[in-house]
Amino acid sequence: MANPNPKHGSISFRPHARLISILGDQLITNKWVGVIELVKNCYDADANRVSVRFLNFGIAGETPTIEIEDDGDGMTLDTILNVWMKPATPHKLNQKKSKQHRYTKKGRVMQGDKGVGRFAVYKLGNYVEIFTKTLSTPEVHLVLNFRQYSQDDEFATTERVPDKFLDEITNEWRENESPLQITNEERKGTLIRISDTRNDWRSEELEKLQVAFQRMIPPTIPTFREKFGKDFDVQLFWNDREYPKSRTSFEEIIELAPFRFQGEIDSRGVLDYKYKHNRDKEKTGQIDLFDESKVAKYDIWGFPMFREQFLEFVKTSNEGAIRIKKSDGSTYHRNRFWKIRRRPNAGPAKFFFYAFDWKDKHLELKDYERVFIRNNSVYLYRDFTRVYPYGERGVDWLSLSKLRAEDKAGRYFSYNDLLGFIFITQEKNPQLRDAASREGLVSINGAYEDFVALLQASLKIMKDFVDVDKQRDELRKDRIFTSASKKFHDSFERFQKQLIKSDDQETLKKAKAFVDTTNELVDQYKIKVSITEELAGLGMAVEKSSHDIFMMIRRMIENANDIVTRFEKNRLSAPTLRQFFADLTDNLDFLYQELQILSPFSGRLAKKRKRLV
Numbered sequence: 001m002a003n004p005n006p007k008h009g010s011i012s013f014r015p016h017a018r019l020i021s022i023l024g025d026q027l028i029t030n031k032w033v034g035v036i037e038l039v040k041n042c043y044d045a046d047a048n049r050v051s052v053r054f055l056n057f058g059i060a061g062e063t064p065t066i067e068i069e070d071d072g073d074g075m076t077l078d079t080i081l082n083v084w085m086k087p088a089t090p091h092k093l094n095q096k097k098s099k100q101h102r103y104t105k106k107g108r109v110m111q112g113d114k115g116v117g118r119f120a121v122y123k124l125g126n127y128v129e130i131f132t133k134t135l136s137t138p139e140v141h142l143v144l145n146f147r148q149y150s151q152d153d154e155f156a157t158t159e160r161v162p163d164k165f166l167d168e169i170t171n172e173w174r175e176n177e178s179p180l181q182i183t184n185e186e187r188k189g190t191l192i193r194i195s196d197t198r199n200d201w202r203s204e205e206l207e208k209l210q211v212a213f214q215r216m217i218p219p220t221i222p223t224f225r226e227k228f229g230k231d232f233d234v235q236l237f238w239n240d241r242e243y244p245k246s247r248t249s250f251e252e253i254i255e256l257a258p259f260r261f262q263g264e265i266d267s268r269g270v271l272d273y274k275y276k277h278n279r280d281k282e283k284t285g286q287i288d289l290f291d292e293s294k295v296a297k298y299d300i301w302g303f304p305m306f307r308e309q310f311l312e313f314v315k316t317s318n319e320g321a322i323r324i325k326k327s328d329g330s331t332y333h334r335n336r337f338w339k340i341r342r343r344p345n346a347g348p349a350k351f352f353f354y355a356f357d358w359k360d361k362h363l364e365l366k367d368y369e370r371v372f373i374r375n376n377s378v379y380l381y382r383d384f385t386r387v388y389p390y391g392e393r394g395v396d397w398l399s400l401s402k403l404r405a406e407d408k409a410g411r412y413f414s415y416n417d418l419l420g421f422i423f424i425t426q427e428k429n430p431q432l433r434d435a436a437s438r439e440g441l442v443s444i445n446g447a448y449e450d451f452v453a454l455l456q457a458s459l460k461i462m463k464d465f466v467d468v469d470k471q472r473d474e475l476r477k478d479r480i481f482t483s484a485s486k487k488f489h490d491s492f493e494r495f496q497k498q499l500i501k502s503d504d505q506e507t508l509k510k511a512k513a514f515v516d517t518t519n520e521l522v523d524q525y526k527i528k529v530s531i532t533e534e535l536a537g538l539g540m541a542v543e544k545s546s547h548d549i550f551m552m553i554r555r556m557i558e559n560a561n562d563i564v565t566r567f568e569k570n571r572l573s574a575p576t577l578r579q580f581f582a583d584l585t586d587n588l589d590f591l592y593q594e595l596q597i598l599s600p601f602s603g604r605l606a607k608k609r610k611r612l613v
């Protein structure tokens with residue numbers, strides 16, 4: 001029977017206090033992100049210096065505490081009460097929307113806008129004290145005790161979880177007429193002190209934070225945004241010891257890169273680029289990534305993602321077929337082809353790519369520089385703020401690893417050889433938005449996939465430039481090699497002369513045989529080097545072996561020189577000479593084997609080419 005008086009009314013949400021802890025856990029992925037979020041707030045507050053201190057960890061009887069202190073603008077009592085204590089405030093978001101406030105006083109683009117970064121404090125510990133002061137207002141001290149809100153791990157204990165409502169818990173604050181903590185020269189700033197910590201920290205783990213701070217803001221790239229000074233410094237402390245800064249920086253490393261490609265893709269997909277190889281003049285140009293005749297050379301339309309996003313395959317009747325003119329003047333009709341379905345939807349982007357060639361002997365990198373290059377790949381910055389986790393090792397966001405595995409590895413860069421910085425803006429790329437989890441971008445109307453496809457295409461163009469230059473380098477190497485083989489020959493002549501003088505017939509005979517064999521091998525190898533193009537087409541295996549041979553011959557020259565010197569100084573003992581010849585025999589054996597693999601006459605090269613290319 002129908003109720004004659006159905007109830008009705010209106011009601012607001014009234015969350016239980018544990019909503020705070022649930023949000024804190026969900027929004028801030030881990031303890032590292034927690035610290036980084038708090039440091040981002042310091043950046044937004046225009047701080048120059050931040051110090052992040054881990055105190056009393058691992059010291060028995062002491063209370064582990066994390067302190068994050070900055071000399072930024074600080075907060076007034078009103079900000080504490082009406083912004084800090086009111087999560088999800090659209091405070092920064094609204095500032096950003098009104099264009100003149102998109103930037104901080106120092107001209108920084110604000111990193112925050114969600115109004116939830118503050119929950120990072122919960123991720124780090126239960127007991128939180130905030131001291132904050134602006135230049136013109138007194139220090140405010142606020143205390144939060146999250147133990148009142150929920151249990152640390154709600155399932156791990158049999159104790160009842162407090163069932164209080166959020167608005168039933170109050171948090172104490174007071175003003176300190178004379179500041180207790182914010183006593184720096186600037187007379188402003190914020191100190192967040194967190195104890196009753198929720199994680200264990202070990203001093204080695206600070207490395208990860210150090211690296212994250214380094215990557216937070218992009219490098220100063222010459223020719224681009226030169227004004228962008230380093231006015232933000234984060235110091236890390238483990239007790240009273242400062243954790244050392246990284247040994248190298250992006251700025252130093254990109255200076256070492258032999259191949260550089262920078263460009264701007266406009267919103268229609270037209271790329272303006274500058275390419276520079278360290279030995280050559282800069283090349284500049286423009287390529288419309290959607291003009292098939294222009295990009296055919298780079299086979300960009302052959303990219304799976306590019307096709308999927310932008311193209312469609314059409315088959316027409318013979319009447320609809322298009323007439324294609326060949327280079328010899330003849331024509332043919334084509335009635336199946338790829339056609340542009342649409343232009344991209346991701347907005348413009350600027351990029352700076354730096355590539356290294358690990359096989360290049362002239363690339364003199366220190367071990368820690370190599371490690372640095374391997375550990376960094378392609379970073380994305382929106383309004384000069386890093387979008388996490390792009391650029392981290394193992395994040396295949398440009399599908400390069402996937403393409404290398406599924407297609408031909410040689411067609412794509414490996415993240416190991418590549419460093420990159422890509423710049424987008426909130427204003428011009430509104431479709432590339434942050435995921436709420438703060439990890440990566442969400443795709444709105446396929447904009448993210450468009451963006452990746454455009455970057456892949458740009459990288460492919462760069463790769464072609466780089467490959468051509470590497471081949472040129474190979475040819476240069478050939479010249480060096482010729483002079484190397486001459487040195488080899490000369491040093492053996494000297495050796496021979498000395499042996500003749502010494503009248504040691506047995507050694508002389510051996511040495512002669514050795515020189516002849518070696519010369520023969522050297523000549524053979526010279527032929528192989530002259531077919532550089534073929535070698536380059538063979539990919540990794542062969543490149544490695546030609547590199548090995550090159551190294552081996554160098555070593556043989558060095559050894560020979562050494563023996564000659566010793567011989568001249570009368571310091572050559574019979575066992576050393578015996579060892580030398582034994583080594584040479586081994587080396588020659590190795591060279592012989594390697595040359596067999598490379599030999600175009602053996603027929604194996606031809607077979608390999610078919611399989612690989």
Ligand SMILES: Nc1ncnc2c1ncn2[C@@H]1O[C@H](COP(=O)(O)OP(=O)(O)OP(=O)(O)O)[C@@H](O)[C@H]1O
Pocket residue numbers: 041042044045070072073074075079083084091092093111112113114115116117118119189190
């Ligand atoms: N170190 C600080 N110095 C000055 N003000 C701060 C500081 N930390 C936080 N605030 C203030 O508290 C607010 C809350 O910070 P919170 O990180 O939660 O949000 P947000 O930075 O606005 O956005 P997001 O969630 O994207 O980080 C900030 O908008 C800022 O006004």
Ligand SMILES: [Mg+2]
Pocket residue numbers: 037040041111112113116117118
């Ligand atoms: Mg924030």
